Amino acid sequence: MTNVVAVAERELKSYFVSPVAYVITALFLLISGFLFSVILLQSNEATLRYLFSNLGVIWLFITPALTMRLLAEESRSGTIELLLTNPVRDFEVVLGKYLGALGFLLFMVACTLYYPLLLFIFGEPDPDVGPMLTGYLGVILQGAAFLAIGLLASSLTQNQIVAAVLTFAILLILWLSESVANFVGRPMGDVTRYLSTTSHFQDFSRGVIDTTHVVYFLSIVAAALFLTLLSLQARRWRA
């Protein structure tokens, strides 16, 4: 466990010295802040519901940039060799990397907390707390699932750009598979609808926690991390 913490901590720190991470965070806050104010002005409602749906879309573009470096850069620069020849188990590397990225995502989410704060201060009547909490849960769960997919993509290549593009492609497919469902009909449509992140995300912003949605996102995390572990371990298989 100390290894996981060490790897995660190193990863998290490296975000905070990376110009890319700052640019991403700045863009994220800029766009979400802009959406927040536009939505607020138009709807005149003290709610974050519409913002949350938009954050889901923003993740689509942001998480590939957060995860592209994780393992791809380690194999390109060769630091992975030093990491894996120390008494660190492969799953500790995977978990540590993942938690580091998740930590940074949580930091970005925390930066948006002043939106609800503003609503509480100036909203009349006070906004509903419930939907805000579930909305944040949904945003975090979706981000967590996206990061795991990004980590997997990053384990498959030495090229950060390839990792980012691959992640974006997978996320886009997951994102759009709901619309596909309308074309292909049943039973294929049921499958693609189930796979689509959109269909699992909406309930959270409406203030509902449905365990099937939670399970969906956590399954993506588990599956992607497991595949990442396999791709790391493939190196240790005897040729």
Next chain:
Amino acid sequence: MIDVQHLTKDYGAYRALHDVTFRVEKGEVLGFLGPNGAGKTTTMRILTGYMPASSGTAKIAGYDVFTQSVEARRRVGYMPENVPLYGEMTVRGYLDFMAKIKNIPRAERKIQVERVMESTRTTERSNQLIEKLSKGFRQRVGLAQALLGNPDVLVLDEPTVGLDPKQIIEVRNLIRGLGGDHTVILSTHILPEVSVTCSRVVIINDGRVVAVDTPDNLTRRLRGSEAIQLEVRGPRAAVTARLQSVPSVTAVTIASDGRSDGVTTYNVACELGGDARELLAAAVVGGGFGLLELRQAGMSLEDVFLKLTTDETDTGSGEVAA
């Protein structure tokens, strides 16, 4: 301390290592000498558990690097070729991280980090970012990292490549000082490097061990000799003595051991000129031992030496290692 037996490594259809066997005793500094592409890095990656061999075994302090990987890795400090480091970290931050993943207890960590920085003389740069360091300093940080936790075994892959002559001397002195406390295996393609730092040398070429000897003997052999390989059944000491009694023989070394059927492979170095093969065959048979094979070693040591870098001043320039 390090026991490598019949290692073979295939990269797809390409065989990078053929039946590599050697041992390194405790406290020894072993030079792993061979031209570029000989298979040095491949061997070291197998030894450090980075990748598996296709067949054969390697043990570190008795732990198999494949089946007991984590235990073996605990005992090894490794400095990979080209010294990959995290550029965005400070020297101290990096060493602290490495100390953590080497599971050095918290109380000891700070002391250890200071100690290795002291012994590699990187303390003055401890708060600098690694990406801002010169090649020489990066090399020392790589070495510092390998020394953390005082591992029994140090595996150093081309530790002096890309350094200027002054830095080379420094690093070599440092490595020489490590013998005794540590068992060191260092690879190089520079001939003089081994005579300066190593007590014994394994020469590898095209994935095969072609000689195992002390640097002094190697230099002697370099002056002119011929290598003949014999497979003989019989007690080693007696066979070795018998072989040495042949007039033109200058050195007899055991190329492989670990076979249970009493057959041992010997490398015999002879003076140049005058074919010693007949005499050797007669000596073995006359001694009552079983001669299974006798052949001129595929490539004479000299051919291998020709491929090595012998010029100290040209260390590594343009040598972008594979």
